Amino acid sequence: MDRSIVAWARRVAETELSDVLPRRWAHSQGVAARAVGLSQVLGGDADMLAAAAILHDVGYAPRLAATGFHPLDGARFLRDEHGADERLARLVANHSFALLEAEERGLRDVLEREFPLRGELLLVDALVYCDMTTTPDGEQTTAEQRVAEIVGRYGADSLVGRFIRRAAPEIFAVMGRVEAASVAQPR
Template sequence: MSALPRRWMHSLGVAKRAALLASITGDDFDLLCAAALLHDVGYAPRLAHTGFHALDGARFLRDEHGSDARLMKLVANHSFALLEAEERGLRSDLESEFPQSSTESLTDALVWCDMTTTPDGEPTTTAERIAEICQRYGTHSLIGRFISRASPEIHKAARRIDEALATHPR
């Protein structure tokens, strides 16, 4: 069993959410599914070098697996991680090693998948997910500050995906 069983349940749930987006991701569907499954890999104890899971996960994919550059960028920048990197004093590291992808729709899709999935892998709303994160970490914690700053962009990204799904039925 995983060292982080709840995190793994979340990742599996995020991958299930990605499966719902086949109609709007086209040729990038497999990439989105891989990023959804791997987005939190940096939480694994043996990979947690900086304590910032997005950067640690992307470095792992690069250094140990030579993964696709787009996959690494999605993992590194998922769910507005640049704002968390800033809170941690790691923004320049993240930006220089894994500059954000120009594929906004794929980035939005991963935000939607991640931020509409509970820690236990169940579907939720972005508002409920953000509230859960603030409650779990505390609103004044580093994560609480980050998620509060990111929340307007998270809601916008989710709305863009919801609109795309409405015009491209599954």
């Protein structure tokens, strides 16, 4: 993978988010910064993670919000308007246990059909780790604090609140897997 995908992804995300959703843009930049810290763990996939990290929330851009489900809207935008790498679109579509939220929204079959995961466990885990350890303002946090922040922002009984509470055990398991992989890497 060459670094040009990361520069392209940054330009696309900035164009779509920086003016209309500056806080979402700050979060995306923070998630991308976290991705840099995992580059040794991912080796040749480090640039793919960096690109997915900066683009993971692009589907929140108002002009892209066709379904109102940002992972699906963002992945479709990348695929349909940019002809993006298939792996990149799948990562954006499936970030942070999106299948569970898609299920809450009645969109699981659509997401699985259009953007099936194909053996990308380490990349998916790495993207979850980066997203769930970054605040809405782009600062580092713990996964426990992030989940609590999401529940607090949306409400425990909201669709997002229900989804994130269901996903929390898996999110916390990812933290352990990624941290273990990071420690195992030679420096």
